[in-house]
Amino acid sequence: MHTYASALVALSLSVSTTAVMAQTTDHADIALKSDTIAWDFVEGITTEVGPRQAGTEAEARGRAWAVRWLNANGFTNVADEAFMMDTWVRGTETAEIIAPFPQPFHVTALGTSAATPAGGITAEVVEFKTFDALRAAPAGSLKGKIAYISHSMTPTQNGSQYGFAGPARWVGASVAASKGAVASVIKSIGTDMHRNPHTGGTTFADGVSPIPAGALSLPDAANLERMFARAKGKPVTMKLVLTPRDLGQTRSGNVVGEIVGRDPSLPPVLLACHIDSWDLGTGAMDDGAGCGIISAAARHASMANQPLRTIRVLFAGAEETGLWGSKAYAAAHADEKIGVGLESDFGADRIWQIETNFGASNPELVKKLAAAVARFGVASSAATATGGADINISREQGGAIIDLQQDGTRYFDLHHTPDDTLDKIDPVQLRQNVAVWTAVVQVLANETSPIMGAAQPAR
Amino acid sequence: MHTYASALVALSLSVSTTAVMAQTTDHADIALKSDTIAWDFVEGITTEVGPRQAGTEAEARGRAWAVRWLNANGFTNVADEAFMMDTWVRGTETAEIIAPFPQPFHVTALGTSAATPAGGITAEVVEFKTFDALRAAPAGSLKGKIAYISHSMTPTQNGSQYGFAGPARWVGASVAASKGAVASVIKSIGTDMHRNPHTGGTTFADGVSPIPAGALSLPDAANLERMFARAKGKPVTMKLVLTPRDLGQTRSGNVVGEIVGRDPSLPPVLLACHIDSWDLGTGAMDDGAGCGIISAAARHASMANQPLRTIRVLFAGAEETGLWGSKAYAAAHADEKIGVGLESDFGADRIWQIETNFGASNPELVKKLAAAVARFGVASSAATATGGADINISREQGGAIIDLQQDGTRYFDLHHTPDDTLDKIDPVQLRQNVAVWTAVVQVLANETSPIMGAAQPAR
Incomplete structure (x- = not known):
């Protein structure tokens, strides 16, 4: 017994030493302590390129920069896969209360806003406290008026209030136009209080002629609402100048690169982000950080050993203006089976939860992933992952998807504003992202069985 | 003993009841709980007038608004005392790295900046890490260049880093011009990280021809500094367009109002702020709040009883562009002795310290003031008050001055930026300001002896 007990102790020490050693040489842990790859990407692209609006020469410079960077950072099969898109660009934009x-x-103008005449539109502003109040306005009741849509948006960790407040931007102008409005302005969809309005796309329903559509900064929206209260029923008149223009079809592209696996016949692990940004900021949180995070994770996950599966990064073009890149990639690669798709496009703050869409079909892999990320403070959730905007291909294939949920509490302070700049990125939280992604990619890229489980059902 | 003891207890109860009653009816305490006057002023002027740049029609609207407000809020002898001033206004302003x-x-352009041609100036940017480094540059070394001046500014409670970082703005352009620069840009004198540059005046020395002088937002300045590092010695070229213009002499004015005292022959208590603001924000913290605070205090301090001395409020015009109003007031009222001068011009955050310049000549009054403000968390300091920009008259008369020091930790996040808007004002801290000012004004306006002490020496 003594000998056996000693042997057990020795074995236990040995196992534990091995575990400790494995842990200290795990590349996810190295990434947490010392990754510089993600920062190098996001500092580089925000400094050397800056804003990268979809379909413009600035996005083209961004793609060219990313191609050079991927080639210089150990990726192969790097390419800029072209597609055509409809491009809209900002002009003059001013608003004043008369x-x-x-x-x-x-x-600021919302994407696809119509233009005012160069001299602007001057009209009475009609206030709607909510988007639903605007929808309830009688037909024709906004004839000759500018509709103002307010709402209230609270910061949330999971970003869920974007869905709650977002419709005012996504379709508010269309609803206002359908009731006769000559223009619309909304309170920016955001949670900050700075004089930096939030842009973003808006969509006009079929049969509705686009009108000029702007967003006021939140302090200006608050001021306008005080004016309504103080005007005591007198008309509040605004002069609005927005002169964006459509450039027609221009070239955009998806930048891709690979770490080729030992068995390239296995479906690859697809890591996505988007390379374009709105024009107002420098695209640091949205989404330079995401491209930096996935690229850094691909590198860390393959530093010790060539992975079994190919790791492919997709820097989608033209996400902001209608997921042009994601759609083009899904169409161009429809016949190539993707093993699993993941996207990073929610800033650079800490990851706190992992979700998959294969909990039922492959619970063992979910357990393995949960164990891999637990030490970084990431909880496993039973919620079903639905994937980000740039992995249309995985959704279309009914394939495996993983969502790594980031803390979005301050994301909508910065989203689509001039304030989306490098200084907003916390290097410590950025490295936590890289560590979690590395841990996940290490598991996925070395997974021998089908990721959706043996069945791998089509959706 | 029993009787005597009972009497003592009764006396003690009676004193304590009186003390409690006195305290609960003190108007400083009422102000702390429920003042609405200061908020009404600053909400009103930021909403109904907005930016009020010195010498412009917007400042004139601000003065007219203030005259109406003072008349409607219990002040008498309300007037707008005209003076003439040199007026400079902003034009187009853009900067881009080529x-x-x-x-x-x-x-944004700094006040008194010269204009570039309409097409701008394109030139190499030369980086100076500090203002002292610029001063050390050899004569003629900036010929044909744009000087960029950096610095680092840390938030401080007492605002002391404005003196440390400020020279880059105050005289940086002049020093750059004297060495041949065709333009200068500085990192904004501020402590925020938003895309809202800080304006403010700059001054060119005699014999130095003004050059275009701008300030970059802090995120842009950080980006420019990263560009210098990444350019590795290659020239960094900027195109700068600033087209401000001088309007020559225009009318400004000082708005005054009074709560007349029981003995108008006694030198009045002068409470000052400034009515003008920079054009970028709405002049909420700088200095709508100050005018609201002093006006509310004047009202609270005279609600229970007519004060002994007259309380005069001075909303100085044209402070931002060179203390034109303060100088004009001192000149126009040189023969009217002021009892004591105080100014509120440092936002609306909590007051934490009181300073006077009569500690030696009137220690009893200093004790009385210290006792009056202690319950609001305001400590008494032995530092000598020097007074704010708008009480030149008190300094010129060698008169009594009190400084009520506000917390300036976040003041330079907002100072001279588009972000100086009402939403930045915390109503609780604003009311603490009104309470402290009310407590101080109650003492001063009822002081029978000379405030500088019996001697009241000329300085």
Whole structure:
């Protein structure tokens, strides 16, 4: 017994030493402590390129920069896969209250906004406290008016209030136009209080002629609402100048690169982000960080050993203006089976939860992933992953999807604003992202069985 | 003993009841709980007028608004005392890096900046890490260049880093011009990280021809500094367009109002702020709040009883562009002795310290003031008050001055930016300001002896 007990102790020490050693040489842990790859990407692209609006020469410079960077950072099969898209660009944008309390406001046009005449539109502003109130307005009741849509958006960790407040931006202008409005302005879809309005796309329903559609900064929206209260029923008149224009079809592209696996016949692990940004900021949180995170994870996960499966990064073009890149990639690669798709496009703050869409078909892999990320403070959730905007291909294939949920509490302070700049990225949280992604990619890229489980059902 | 003891107890109860009653009816305490006057002023002027740049029609609207407000809020002898001033107004302002990393920056012109041609100036940017480094540059070394001046500014409670970082703005352009620079841009004098550059006046020395002088937002300045590092010695070229213009002499004015005292022959208590603001924000923290605070205090301090001395409020015009109003007031009222001067011009955050310049000549009054403000968390300091910009008259008369020091930790996040808007004001801290000012004004306006002490020496 003594000998056996000693042997057990020795074995236990040995196992534990091995476990400790394995842990200290795990590349996810190395990434947490010392990754510089993600920061190098996001610092580089925000400094050397800056804003990268979809379909413009700035996005093209961004793609060219990313191609160079991927080639210089150990990726192969790097390419810029072209597609064509409809491109809209900003012009002059000013707003001012003419009466009863003249003063200038900060406004920005929403993507696909129509243009005002160069001299602007001057009209009475009609206030709607919510998007539902606008929808309830009688037909024709906004004839000759500018509709103003307010709402209230609270910061949330999971970003869920974007869905709650977002419709005012996504379709508010269309609803206002359908009731006769000559223009619309919304309170920016955001949670900050700075004079930096939030842009973003808006969509006009079929049969509705686009109108000029702007967003006021939140302090300006608050000021406008005080004006309504103080005007005591007198008309509040705004002069709005928005002169965006359509460029027609221009070239965009998806930048791809690979770490080729030992068995390239296995479906690859697809890591996605988007390379374009809105024009107002420098695309740091949205989504330079995401491209930096996935690229860094691909590298860390393959530093010790060539992975079994190919790891492919997809820097989608033209996400912001309608998922052009994601759609083009899904169409161009429809016949190539993807093993699993993941996207990073929610800033650079800490990951706190992992979700998959294969909990039922492959519970063992879910357990393995949960164990791999637990030490970084990431909980496993039973919620079903639905994937981000840039992995249409995985959704279309009914394939495996994983969502790594980031803390979105301050994301909508910055989203689509001039303030989306490098200084907003916390290097410590950025490295936590890289560590979690590395841990996940290490598991996925070395998974021998089908990721959706043996059945791998089509959806 | 029993009787005597009972009497003592009764006396003690009676004193304590009186003390409690006195305290609960003190108007400073009422102000702390429920003042609405200060908020009404600052909400009103930021909403109904907005930006009020010195010498412009917007400042004139601000003065007219303030005159109406003072008349409606219990002040008498309300007037707008005219003076003439040199007026400079902003034009177009854009900055972009042309090479090696093209992207747009956020810039604003500094007050009295010269104009570039309409098409701008394109030139190499030379970086100076500090203002002292610029001063050390050899004569003629900036010929044909744009000087960029950096610095680092840390938030401080007492605002002392404004003196440390400020020279880059105050005289940086002049020093750059004297060495041949065709323009200068500085990192904004501020402590925020938003794309809202900080304006403010700059001054050119005698014999130095003004050059275009701008300030970059802090995120843009950080980006420019990264560009210098990444350019590795290649020239960094900027195109700068600033087209401000001088309007020559225009009318401004000082708005005054009074709560007349029981003995108008006694030198009045002068409470000052400034009515003008920079044009970028709505002048909420700088200095709508100050005018609201002093007006509310004047009202609270005279609600229970007519004060002994007259309380005069001075909303100085044209402070931001060179203390024109303060100088004009001192000149116009040189023969009217002021009892004591105080100014509120440092936002609306909590007051934490009181300073006077009569500690030696009137220690009893200093004790009385210290006792009056202690319950609001305000400590008494032995530092000598020097007074704010708008009480030149008190300094010129060698008169009594009190400084009520506000917490400036976040003041330079907002100072001279588009972000100086009502939403930045915390109503609880605003009311603490009104309470402290009310407590101080109650003492001063009922002080029978000379405030500088019996001697009241001329300085």
